[in-house]
Amino acid sequence: MSKKNIEITVRCLLFLCSIISLMILVGIGYFLFKNGFSAFIENGLGNFIFGKTWNISKNVYGVYPLILGSLFVTTGSIIVSAPIGISVAIFMTDIATSDIKKIIGPCIELMAGIPSIVFGLVGMIFLVPLIRENFSPPGYSLIAAIIVLIVMTMPTIITLSEDSLRSVPRQYKEASYALGATKWQTVWNVTLPAAKSGIIGAVILGMGRAIGEAMAVYMVIGNAFKIPNSLFDPSRTLTSNIVGQIEEAALNSQHMHALFACGIILLIFVFLFNGISFKMRKVV
Amino acid sequence: MKDKLYSKDLSLWYGKKQALKNVDFSFKDKSITAFIGPSGCGKSTYLRCFNRMNDLIATVNIEGEVVYNGIDINGKDADPVEIRKKIGMVFQQPNPLPKSIYENVAYGPKIAGIKKKKTLNDIVEKSLRKAAIWNEVKDELKKSALALSGGQQQRICLARTLAIEPEIILMDEPCSALDPIATAKIEQTMLDLKKDYTIVIVTHNIQQAARISDQTAFMLLGELVEHGTTKEMFEKPINTETSDYINGRYG
Numbered sequence: 330m331s332k333k334n335i336e337i338t339v340r341c342l343l344f345l346c347s348i349i350s351l352m353i354l355v356g357i358g359y360f361l362f363k364n365g366f367s368a369f370i371e372n373g374l375g376n377f378i379f380g381k382t383w384n385i386s387k388n389v390y391g392v393y394p395l396i397l398g399s400l401f402v403t404t405g406s407i408i409v410s411a412p413i414g415i416s417v418a419i420f421m422t423d424i425a426t427s428d429i430k431k432i433i434g435p436c437i438e439l440m441a442g443i444p445s446i447v448f449g450l451v452g453m454i455f456l457v458p459l460i461r462e463n464f465s466p467p468g469y470s471l472i473a474a475i476i477v478l479i480v481m482t483m484p485t486i487i488t489l490s491e492d493s494l495r496s497v498p499r500q501y502k503e504a505s506y507a508l509g510a511t512k513w514q515t516v517w518n519v520t521l522p523a524a525k526s527g528i529i530g531a532v533i534l535g536m537g538r539a540i541g542e543a544m545a546v547y548m549v550i551g552n553a554f555k556i557p558n559s560l561f562d563p564s565r566t567l568t569s570n571i572v573g574q575i576e577e578a579a580l581n582s583q584h585m586h587a588l589f590a591c592g593i594i595l596l597i598f599v600f601l602f603n604g605i606s607f608k609m610r611k612v613v
Numbered sequence: 614m615k616d617k618l619y620s621k622d623l624s625l626w627y628g629k630k631q632a633l634k635n636v637d638f639s640f641k642d643k644s645i646t647a648f649i650g651p652s653g654c655g656k657s658t659y660l661r662c663f664n665r666m667n668d669l670i671a672t673v674n675i676e677g678e679v680v681y682n683g684i685d686i687n688g689k690d691a692d693p694v695e696i697r698k699k700i701g702m703v704f705q706q707p708n709p710l711p712k713s714i715y716e717n718v719a720y721g722p723k724i725a726g727i728k729k730k731k732t733l734n735d736i737v738e739k740s741l742r743k744a745a746i747w748n749e750v751k752d753e754l755k756k757s758a759l760a761l762s763g764g765q766q767q768r769i770c771l772a773r774t775l776a777i778e779p780e781i782i783l784m785d786e787p788c789s790a791l792d793p794i795a796t797a798k799i800e801q802t803m804l805d806l807k808k809d810y811t812i813v814i815v816t817h818n819i820q821q822a823a824r825i826s827d828q829t830a831f832m833l834l835g836e837l838v839e840h841g842t843t844k845e846m847f848e849k850p851i852n853t854e855t856s857d858y859i860n861g862r863y864g
Contacts, residue, residue: 426671427671498708499669500704500706500708501708501710501711502669503666503669503704503708504704504708504709504710504770504773505710505720506666506669506693506697507664507666507697507701507702507704507774508697508698508701508720508721508724508773508774508777509694509695509697509698509721509724509725509777510694510720510721510724511694511724514724518720518724519710522711523711
């Protein structure tokens with residue numbers, strides 16, 4: 330083959346690969362809507378989203394408690410993991426010596442790679458009994474899911490915040506130090522404001538991770554279909570609802586449609602989060 | 614009487630590479646000292662020793678003394694934050710913070726704990742006047758400093774340095790990114806400031822050293838080759854390398 334032909338073949342192959350990944354995404358969206366959209370019609374859009382009953386035998390499906398559950402675990406975990414994650418990122422970029430970085434850096438990467446079911450297992454055998462015995466039964470609760478998600482979203486927030494803190498030009502920091510600023514004054518007045526949009530993007534991407542997590546949440550949240558009254562109440566999220574019921578749902582039943590519709594709502598949330606995050610991180 | 618600022622037997626390494634070799638030099642008060650020499654001769658590194666900017670680079674090792682007001686600034690008792698308040702610096706690339714003109718100039722006084730609006734306003738105006746840029750920016754102090762031209766940015770950086778009321782101003786090739794008109798303005802400002810401040814400038818521009826400095830020092834490969842009054846240095850340099858460099862015959 331001539332050089333030119335190789336060039337053209339490679340280009341076509343690469344293009345094909347990228348088209349395939351795009352088609353998979355479109356395909357997933359299509360499949361979700363095909364199977365789930367009828368739930369909006371069968372129940373009525375308003376009744377489905379704001380309904381508080383989920384009754385399989387009567388074929389009545391409302392997901393309001395699930396949406397709330399998902400939003401509760403997401404905000405609950407992010408409120409804690411964002412400040413901790415950002416602090417770790419600041420420590421890693423501006424304070425830690427290279428020896429400490431060499432230890433903590435890989436640990437964070439490893440933490441990001443731990444399969445979610447492992448977090449779920451640890452939560453189930455360690456966290457749930459702890460909550461049951463020290464606070465309030467049954468232990469399977471909103472707070473258990475929040476704690477598991479705090480740990481799971483932290484690596485995302487740390488690594489992405491670190492990236493944007495690191496991309497703050499060195500000249501800014503030098504300017505601040507040269508004017509007699511301490512390290513902390515420099516971080517607070519110069520580095521953080523300059524990295525702000527990237528850090529917000531990181532936090533929102535962490536929220537995307539939290540709202541989309543299924544298995545680990547399913548294993549510790551108790552999966553009770555109700556709006557929780559306290560952090561120690563069992564609850565249910567859009568994701569854990571799907572995990573818990575998809576096996577028993579009959580193909581093409583209204584039940585199945587409702588579960589797929591949960592997936593549609595999740596997809597919309599995640600698109601929203603990722604979109605905002607992408608926009609914020611691009612501003613830098 | 615000992616001079617206010619001097620280095621004694623100062624050597625510096627970046628990792629294994631030696632960048633400064635036993636530099637002894639003493640600065641004259643209320644005058645302009647220029648450091649000249651080819652790129653990589655260590656003159657910027659030397660300048661950065663005086664406000665401990667090299668602290669920010671992890672691999673740096675320093676031996677010898679840098680003495681300011683009788684204190685070794687690399688010593689255990691020396692506080693880099695306090696030193697930097699007395700020895701200010703203007704960098705090669707104009708580096709205003711991504712804040713308004715006002716906030717840039719008020720930054721130093723603010724972190725030093727000055728909170729009163731009136732006091733800050735006075736400091737900002739006084740500093741901008743001294744840096745000869747007040748008339749250009751007085752109506753747009755809220756504007757981002759990044760929106761100004763390079764020459765204006767550099768004078769904002771100078772004003773910002775003056776706002777912390779240092780005794781000594783270090784200038785690291787302050788005009789290398791500027792056009793001739795902006796350069797002339799900075800030079801004029803430096804000459805005006807000389808009566809109140811000790812100014813040290815590192816420059817690639819030999820004519821600039823000749824125009825504004827009172828003393829000139831020539832560095833080569835990390836060593837201080839020759840120094841003296843600017844007049845002597847330019848009229849009858851002792852060292853052949855110095856005269857080669859001044860006459861443009863050096864690399």
